[in-house]
Amino acid sequence: MSIFGKLSFKDQAFKLRENAILDAATSVLGSKGYDLMTMDDVAGAVGISKPSLYKHFKSxxxxxxxxxxxxxxxxxxxxxxxxxxxxxxxxxxxxxxxxxxxxxxxxxxxxxxxxxxxxxxxxxxxxxxxxxxxxxxxxxxxxxxxxxxxxxxxxxxxxxxxxxxxxxxxxxxxxxxxxxxxxxxxxxxxxxxxxxxxxxxxxxxx
Missing domain, CATH: 1.10.357.10 (Tetracycline Repressor, domain 2)
Known part of the structure; x- marks a missing residue:
């Protein structure tokens, strides 16, 4: 059984969004580098608000x-x-x-x-x-x-x-x-x- 099978629907959605954020961060890091990358860039790439992003990662x-x-x-x-x-x-x-x-x-x-x-x-x-x-x-x-x-x-x-x-x-x-x-x-x-x-x-x- 996968890890998602053990999670509630709400937790599954949270985990899926977190993976999408990590995918976006990887893409932005690859194109801009650490110094130029911003949390706004990542939130925009995922299509979520910055407050939503901070629910997953504090910094x-x-x-x-x-x-x-x-x-x-x-x-x-x-x-x-x-x-x-x-x-x-x-x-x-x-x-x-x-x-x-x-x-x-x-x-x-x-x-x-x-x-x-x-x-x-x-x-x-x-x-x-x-x-x-x-x-x-x-x-x-x-x-x-x-x-x-x-x-x-x-x-x-x-x-x-x-x-x-x-x-x-x-x-x-x-x-x-x-x-x-x-x-x-x-x-x-x-x-x-x-x-x-x-x-x-x-x-x-x-």
Whole structure:
């Protein structure tokens, strides 16, 4: 039974509206960024009044925190669905493929901003920090397994590999390719995966 099956009609409507708000916040964040985003923008995108928005989220910071928590939860759930993939490197590649597809469809990267105020705001959110630590631990384990198996360069510190991997989810090349190239999303994903894991080798996929 889904969570909605256990809720009253009123609570279901409240939860559905909350999900719509998080969807709108994701869209506005992706297009405007944290600094320019306002609660008015989000309320307008959902089609509700600002007082109604504040019934769900008391502040912009709380809304952004819940938006990012939902993103990380989605990544944790996605990783759990990759148990059928045997190799650690293959799991990392599958996760990056998922993350790039989410982003190309209007979602957010794992690393939301290089802005110090945004990082500080998120680091004060205990719920967000706990989710990030869980995901980070799972991905770091895969990096080390792939290095041990000779699938990734073991001479590199695992932190270098891991944070370079995260950076691929917010690589501006993705935006430029989507806006200015003639490639479709699937081709962008294919080539970005190649660059992430093989660099600029001569045998690039065609």
């Amino acid at each position: 912009k910071e709380e809304l952004i925190g819940e938006t990012m928590i939902r993103l990380i939860d989605g990544a944790i759930d996605q990783l759990a669905q990759l148990e059928h993939i045997a190799g650690a490197r293959d799991k990392l590649e599958a996760m990056l493929e998922w993350a790039l597809r989410v982003r190309l469809e209007g979602g957010l990267p794992f690393l939301p901003s290089t802005s110090a105020p945004v990082r500080d705001m998120l680091m004060r959110n205990v719920k967000y920090v706990m989710r990030v630590l869980k995901l980070n631990g799972q991905l770091e384990k895969l990096v080390k397994e792939a290095q041990k198996a000779g699938e990734l360069d073991a001479a590199l510190p695992s932190d270098v590999v891991l944070y370079s991997y995260y950076a691929r989810t917010c690589d501006p090349a993705v935006d430029y390719l989507q806006k200015f190239s003639k490639m479709g999303n699937e081709d962008i994903i294919k080539y970005m995966l190649h660059v992430a894991f093989k660099g600029f080798e001569q045998d690039a996929p065609r």
